[in-house]
Amino acid sequence: MSLDLLFKIAGVGILISVFHTALKQAGKEDMAHLCTLAGFTIVLFWVVQLLGQLFTTVQGVFKLY
Amino acid sequence: MEIVQIVGLGFVVTLLILILRGQRPEIAVQLSITLATIIFLLVLAKIDVVLNLFRDLAEKASVNQLYLNTILKIIGIAYITEFGAQVCRDAGEGAVAGKIEFAGKVLVMVMAIPIIALVLETIVKLLP
Numbered sequence: 001m002s003l004d005l006l007f008k009i010a011g012v013g014i015l016i017s018v019f020h021t022a023l024k025q026a027g028k029e030d031m032a033h034l035c036t037l038a039g040f041t042i043v044l045f046w047v048v049q050l051l052g053q054l055f056t057t058v059q060g061v062f063k064l065y
Numbered sequence: 066m067e068i069v070q071i072v073g074l075g076f077v078v079t080l081l082i083l084i085l086r087g088q089r090p091e092i093a094v095q096l097s098i099t100l101a102t103i104i105f106l107l108v109l110a111k112i113d114v115v116l117n118l119f120r121d122l123a124e125k126a127s128v129n130q131l132y133l134n135t136i137l138k139i140i141g142i143a144y145i146t147e148f149g150a151q152v153c154r155d156a157g158e159g160a161v162a163g164k165i166e167f168a169g170k171v172l173v174m175v176m177a178i179p180i181i182a183l184v185l186e187t188i189v190k191l192l193p
Contacts, residue, residue: 003074006099010081013092017085036089043095047102054102054109055145061113062141063134 005050009043016040071104094156101148135180139173146172 016039023032059065078100085093116137123133146169153162 002103006074006078006081006096006103009092009096009099010078010085013081013085013089013096016092017088020088040091040095043092047095047098050099050102054105054148057106057109058141058145061109061116062137062144064138064141 002050005046009046012039012043067107071107074104075100094152097155098152101152105144105148131179131183135176139176142169142172142176145169 016036019035019039020032023029023035078096082093082096085096119137120133123130146165150162150165150169153159153165
């Protein structure tokens with residue numbers, strides 16, 4: 001099962017917050033925001049794929065064509 | 066004992082979301098969406114077995130397929146609507162959740178139209 005996805009997302013989140021803090025301390029505000037955006041996009045990519053899988057499964061189970 | 070696994074997963078992910086919510090709320094929301102999706106996928110495999118049993122029973126009792134299929138479709142729409150509305154409400158967007166629920170209700174009503182028509186037809190036949 002895709003349980004490792006949860007831990008991957010949590011890891012990306014923690015990593016992003018660390019990077020954000022470090023870049024902010026270094027005075028690179030724009031880089032910090034870009035870093036946040038990049039992490040968000042990566043996670044969104046995974047989440048959208050999983051949601052697509054869920055909707056396909058629901059359509060298959062309940063014959064919702 | 067899959068329920069123990071699911072409850073444990075829920076606890077772990079709740080703690081992770083609590084850590085993330087203070088600093089990155091958007092990632093926390095995505096984490097909760099992922100958890101909801103994974104639990105749904107785990108449970109749907111079981112529901113499939115039950116639904117197949119229902120289909121077999123309906124076939125044996127020679128119930129019209131239209132009725133069972135409509136009910137299953139309505140249950141499916143309700144599941145997806147509830148899922149979407151809960152995710153939006155978790156993220157603090159009650160208004161969006163309300164709109165999703167409204168759309169779900171309308172679609173369920175549309176799905177029920179053939180059955181309502183059949184009921185009316187039967188009543189008209191019964192009348193002298």
